[in-house]
Amino acid sequence: MSRKYVIASHAHFAAGIYESLCLLAGERDDVYILNAFVDGNDDIALAAVELVDSLPCTDDVVVCTDLFGGSVNNEFTKLMLSRLNVYLMSNMNLPLLLTLFFADAEEDTDALLRKLAHDDSLHPVYCNDAVSGVDTEDEDF
Amino acid sequence: MILLTRVDHRLLHGQIAVSWVQGMHANCIFCVGDHVANDPIWRTTLKLGKPAGCKLVIKDMAHAIEAINSGVTDKYRMLICLQTIAEAKQLIDGCPQIKSLNLGNTKATATTREVARQVFLEPEEEEILRQLVDQGVEVEIRPLADDPKIEIQSVL
Numbered sequence: 001m002s003r004k005y006v007i008a009s010h011a012h013f014a015a016g017i018y019e020s021l022c023l024l025a026g027e028r029d030d031v032y033i034l035n036a037f038v039d040g041n042d043d044i045a046l047a048a049v050e051l052v053d054s055l056p057c058t059d060d061v062v063v064c065t066d067l068f069g070g071s072v073n074n075e076f077t078k079l080m081l082s083r084l085n086v087y088l089m090s091n092m093n094l095p096l097l098l099t100l101f102f103a104d105a106e107e108d109t110d111a112l113l114r115k116l117a118h119d120d121s122l123h124p125v126y127c128n129d130a131v132s133g134v135d136t137e138d139e140d141f
Numbered sequence: 142m143i144l145l146t147r148v149d150h151r152l153l154h155g156q157i158a159v160s161w162v163q164g165m166h167a168n169c170i171f172c173v174g175d176h177v178a179n180d181p182i183w184r185t186t187l188k189l190g191k192p193a194g195c196k197l198v199i200k201d202m203a204h205a206i207e208a209i210n211s212g213v214t215d216k217y218r219m220l221i222c223l224q225t226i227a228e229a230k231q232l233i234d235g236c237p238q239i240k241s242l243n244l245g246n247t248k249a250t251a252t253t254r255e256v257a258r259q260v261f262l263e264p265e266e267e268e269i270l271r272q273l274v275d276q277g278v279e280v281e282i283r284p285l286a287d288d289p290k291i292e293i294q295s296v297l
Contacts, residue, residue, distance in 0.1 A: 025159055026288065098159055130189060131185065134188045
């Protein structure tokens, strides 16, 4: 089963984070962007339904939203609860999306997303603390 | 095995850590240059941000040439990052087994010419690249691993 990806946010975060992804990992043809409450996208409920309906129901649709509990995520939660092929991940960030896009396309979508949600390397890093863990010795061959 | 030798003035950064390491299944990044080797803050920064599961080695030019020629790097799937085209020429002259050079990011200055989205060449760098091509080295421009190669001859 192939996957489609929806990146959705309040304002232009979705388009912006996709632009960052393109710079780091190249453009993709399986990503759909929804910038809510800007550019005339005021009816987010309708926009979410229309977007998901435009994708083949035989594909897994992975939706990544900006904020758990926010209205964008709430609308996609309704879709997730009513459709079998919608998988919803919230509080997205760039490392999450990069890891998702480099993941094995054959991997089970549900298992993959559960694994990513528990992956510590995808959480925020407080660099002031992290730097103390850097080895002062230089690596050699 | 040297998978890629790349000129990138930022050395190891997002495009390398993401696109190249994953796209080429690299397990070692070798940053080469006298500047970075002698800059402790830059070395710490690179070590902090290195991709998981990847070895990071930083050496000055002389020690880098020695290491590659000694064979100790052979067992790694290695990406080499250099800051400048002049340093790439030095490394390739010291290690003639390197037959291909990738141009990733070079800095724009008042005297550079833009030849690709991320690549800006000084006149003397264009001359170095011509010499490399004459030596039989493939020189190609590619920001990311999946991008098509632009042969340098087409823009010189």
